[in-house]
Amino acid sequence: MSERPTRIARGAKEDIGPSTNIALVRGHLVAQPTVRVIDRHQRATTFDLATLVQGRRVVVPVVALNLDLPVIRTGDEVVAVGHVRRRFFRTGARTQSVTEVCADAIVPASRTATVENLFAVITKRVREARTAKLAKRVGD
Numbered sequence: 001m002s003e004r005p006t007r008i009a010r011g012a013k014e015d016i017g018p019s020t021n022i023a024l025v026r027g028h029l030v031a032q033p034t035v036r037v038i039d040r041h042q043r044a045t046t047f048d049l050a051t052l053v054q055g056r057r058v059v060v061p062v063v064a065l066n067l068d069l070p071v072i073r074t075g076d077e078v079v080a081v082g083h084v085r086r087r088f089f090r091t092g093a094r095t096q097s098v099t100e101v102c103a104d105a106i107v108p109a110s111r112t113a114t115v116e117n118l119f120a121v122i123t124k125r126v127r128e129a130r131t132a133k134l135a136k137r138v139g140d
Contacts, residue, residue, distance in 0.1 A: 030047070032073070046063045062100060062103050070107065080105070
């Protein structure tokens, strides 16, 4: 998984200790990915994955920033790993938001060895997060 620098949210402190935001989605590609150029140096690829949760179809929006996608087609089973984020944007005079998975890695489910390695990395991160204690911020 890539280690990209991220912007710190307003009001957050950079070194307050470990926290956990891990998302893993395995589902079928609903439609072909859409690529948008945000500026000269940033490319956003968005797509939806259809999953089953308690027997019901749930569609999860996924965005990949500056990530080269494997060759995937509508209906292919895909594994996406990253974190959940809520993004705000303006449409005309209104501000809207979307909650999406910001992918660090995207792998076709047919690549079983790569998927197994991805699951091993996630398992290690979850194990580390489970044993780590959150540091309290000064003033809390």
